[in-house]
Amino acid sequence: MRLLIIEDEPGIAGFLKDGLEEEYFAVDIAYDGKSGLDLALINEYDLLIIDWMIPALSGIEVCRQVRKAGNPVPILFLTAKDTVEDVVFGLEAGANDYIKKPFEFEELLARIRVQLRNKNQNDDSLSAGILSINPVTHQVFCGSNEIILTPKEFALLEYLIRNKDRVCTRSRIIEHVWDIHFDSDTSVIDVYITFLRRKLEAAGAGNIIQTIRGVGYIIREPGMS
Amino acid sequence: MRLLIIEDEPGIAGFLKDGLEEEYFAVDIAYDGKSGLDLALINEYDLLIIDWMIPALSGIEVCRQVRKAGNPVPILFLTAKDTVEDVVFGLEAGANDYIKKPFEFEELLARIRVQLRNKNQNDDSLSAGILSINPVTHQVFCGSNEIILTPKEFALLEYLIRNKDRVCTRSRIIEHVWDIHFDSDTSVIDVYITFLRRKLEAAGAGNIIQTIRGVGYIIREPGMS
DNA sequence: CGTAATTTTAAGCAAATTTTAAGCTTCCCC
């Protein structure tokens, strides 16, 4: 997760950068509106934190320009002003949330997380480790090379990845992927797990689908316990 | 390219629809703000044309709501008012451009093209491999020899090339190229894919349209992964 | 108004996908 902070006071900017890097964010800083806007337009950030009162170009103007360029990145405003009018102005300019100075770092963190969660919900791409899938275009990538799947194979993989780090029982899989709601003694899941494993292995993804005997299957995010 | 016109005067709306369809746009019309907003939020348009003065919900409010929903679609305002204040208001609400009534159709067309070009920067040189198409003159070239396509064939090819390296699903194709929004079991896409393939193959472009079974089609830029 | 071009529909055929079924392997418990 990569953030850009546009803030002219070096003290506040540094404090935020340190704190956020401790939370494993990658943080860039711009000390005025103009260079901030340039950075925001050139790079792909997951979120912008913009102070209202900054030199060269006001925070609100930066916000407007970013939106005008068609960039939907979440924007969080820092403001000392707290009249209703100012907040409305900020949100109308395209900001997603605001926080009043002085603020608790914990509150800022919470609001950042809310925005990033919202972002992920709207996001088209799901992933697990090296593997990423796009439900909109029905494409699967292992790193940069594409894996061609049939529709059923794709649906099964999508379900497993949407529920990664959770065990998917056979009955849930048969319900959600095959839309079968009564018990049946089909072995179609086994067959498709075999198909998927073969294609994923061939593409270099390894055997990321684990069997939970007697229950179902699970895809784990590598590096999580 | 799919447009939505929100305009309460049937005369103007019809005039615009006819003219734009001659330019091979797929055009929807809404006659008041509320139904226009619904359409804009439900469907995926490439551009909205909104009159300022419309019943049920003002154009500016529609604009604001669309932006609030995080939709960055280019918006072009039609307005009889022309004071600086009104224009500023419109642009602040999230519009990208405006045009004063009465206007020349040619000027409207030019402004639409500007917005669509901004949308994907490399607009003037739409190409995939040896194939290049010109949306303005409706010409297709394979190297230096021209390929003559019918309007529907052209629209389909244009859509595929605008979305090159992405899978175009059957439902998206039927929506954007045929402007059909309900499910139907037509096989018209298959037929046109066959037409296109035959003409492209004959012109020496090879078979650049790949089938993604169960999903749709894709044109890949050669040399990309 | 009639002809030509374009678009759509429909049907047969081919190919890929999905399902079924059977034999084989692995794991677990006794």
Added chain:
DNA sequence: GGGGAAGCTTAAAATTTGCTTAAAATTACG
């Protein structure tokens, strides 16, 4: 170690999907 259950693999049958063609319907144009 043996028996049985669960899962894996493979091959073939059943089904679905897409391709192609021809003809019908619609539209454009002189």
